[in-house]
Amino acid sequence: LLTEEPRAGLKPIHRSEGGRLLTQAIWLNNNTLGELTQFTETVGKLLEYPEDIYWIDLSFNDLPIIDPVLTSFYNLRHLNLHGNAIQQLSEVDKLAVLPHLRNLTLHGNPVEEEKGYRSYVLSTLPHLKSFDFSGVTKLDRTTAAVWRRMNIRPKKVRKRRDDY
DSSP states (O other), X not given: OOSSOOOOOSSOOOBOTTSOBOOSEEEOOSXXXXXXXXXXXXXXXXXXXXXGOOEEEOOSSOOOSOOGGGGGOTXXXXXEOOSSOOOOGGGGGGGGGOXXXXXXXXXXXXXXXXXXXXXXXXXXXXXXXXXXXXXXXXXXXXXXXXXXXHHOOXXXXXXXXXXX
């Protein structure tokens, strides 16, 4: 990856004086990525300002989890993970630390078959404006809030003997 040149597109490729790419988007879709080993290090070597990344497309790969490395991109707004192998709804919890995340795609993953899939995601990530290429409506938010109250039980706090 470090030795390959990006494909030429409609827009010219801009580089810093040091030769690093000047971009705010990472497109690694349609590969066979099964993990994101060395992702942060690689991005740091390729990009001049990796902290400015706001769009990551990892769609149509073989990713079984949402790697915590994605949460290091604080300014991330768009994350495409559709067409992977993500199975657990709880994987979405990792993305709750991204305050600017507004667009997320997960369809085409096994997790999509889970009961309450859309409501779980929208209640976990209430700032989303678009989920699975569909706008998030007021009704979606209301349904997600009701679903959360009915399905997510708060943890009971056990009293210690010292508290008596």
